Amino acid sequence: MSGWEPVIGLEVHVELATQTKMFCACTVSFGDPPNLHTCPVCLAHPGALPVVNQRAVEYAVRIALALGCTVRPRNVFHRKNYFYPDLPKAYQISQYDEPLAVDGAFDYWVGDERLSCRINRVHMEEDAAKLVHSGESGRIAGSDYSLVDFNRGGTPLIEIVTEPDIASPEAAREFLNQMRNLLVELGVSQCIMEEGQIRWDANISVRPAGSTTLGVRTELKNMNSFRFLQQALESEIPRQTAILEAGGTIDQETLHFDPETGTTSSLRSKEEAHDYRYFPEPDLVPLVMDPAFVEEIRAAQPELPAARIERFVRDYGLSRYDAFVLGAQGPLARFYEAAASGADPKLTANWTMGEYLAHINAAGLEPGHGHVTPARLAALVGLVVDGVISGSAAKQVFALMAEERAEPQEIVETHGLGQISDEGALDAVVARVVADNPAQADQFRAGKEQLLGYFVGLVMKATQGRANPKLANDLVRKALGK
Ligand SMILES: [Zn+2]
Secondary structure (H helix, E strand, O other): OOOOEEEEEEEEEEEEEOOOOOOOOOEOOOOOOOOHHHHHHHHOOOOOOOOOHHHHHHHHHHHHHHOOEOOOOOOOOOOOOOOOOOOOOOOOEOOOOOOOEEEEEEEEEEEEEEEEEEEEEEEEEEEOEEEEEEEOOOOOOOOOEEEEEOOOOOOOOEEEEEOOOOHHHHHHHHHHHHHHHHHHOOOOOOOOOOHOOOEEEEEEEEEEEOOOOOOOOOEEEEEEOHHHHHHHHHHHHHHHHHHHHOOOOOEEEEEEEEOOOEEEEEEOOOOOOHHHOEOOOOOOEEEOOOOOHHHHHOOOOOOHHHOOOOOOOHHHHHHHHHHHHHHHHHHHHHHHHHHHHOOHHHHHHHHHHHHHHHHHHHHHHOOOOOOHHHHHHHHHHHHHOOOOOOHHHHHHHHHHHHHOOOHHHHHEEEEEOOOOOOOOHHHHHHHHHHHHHHHHHHHHHHHOOOHHHHHHHHHHOOOOEEEOOOHHHHHHHHHOOO
């Protein structure tokens, strides 16, 4: 595929976690019985009038500010007209040429490389209702009938539109993963992908490497799986490249990705903006942003993941990779920081990324839940640092700590896991180990230095990992006359 480079842009849709819908007082819900949360406004009864949800505007501004966008002082809602059963009004209230915010950027990481993607705009709109297609596949093709659930209709939705700055399928995946972390951190959405709370369209074109002209793009609509997005892009790039190399042209169209075959197929030709007959929503006055409202939101913004990762590198001396693992998501970051405030930050980082993450993943726990509290992990790290327990004993203590509500010190005492640093107690063990292995002892005396580890290992084994390793080393050398 040399000689061609992909150009990817994304439109990310996020359902806001407000109590009520964008333009009416119906509850925002998921999983409730169908059509429970409806009213004349979200069912489009004649004469019903929309009212803007202030909390939704506040959340939208939070997102815009976190992406470094300029919040525009005057916002206008537009009607986006299209006819489909999930849209009772036959138009969606959205924003068009006077959106909430413009001109931002989102910084994200791919491996050790920090990338930036320009944000074209952030705008507010309402979600459509949910169509439930009969039949096993749940897809419209081959279905006998479809049902409409209006509970979702009118849910506040934010659309984040990027510039086509993303240069690989992997980068697109990382962008979305880290964008999701940001949105969760902002408290504006839980971004549960299985529930469609975050979903996206991707547009993709290829062009000769180094060219600045954009090629004709195709679109992948309404995706909510990082893996499928990456697979779809990975299949679309060579498809377009092959057509262009053969002298053909790309049709601008919407594609469907089939995870079964791993390929894309044409769904429909792409609509142009004028197909939607946008015009200003006559039932809503323009939304004038009070600068004080915006500044209040700016002042209350939480620390964002990118800034936190930088701070972990700076303040705790972590590698960028470790800082990313620990700092990308709020709950784990808060657990780590609470633990690191009471123990060596680097050792605490190792324990958090190693034993702790393995434990919560296996147990299906959220960070911060379960018996292993930050204070207990810090105490455990402290016991290792102070030489009270060996590293291997600490792993046993951790395993017990994960099962029972107990302090590490307590576990060390009840299970007799304290490190043996008493020379007298270890001498006998060392003597026995040496006596049991006369051949190796001779080889060591004859200069085979690497056998030291063999003997120390046997001492550790004989003491269930409790021997002070440094002392064991010294005593083995002494016993073997070196
Ligand atoms: Zn309603």
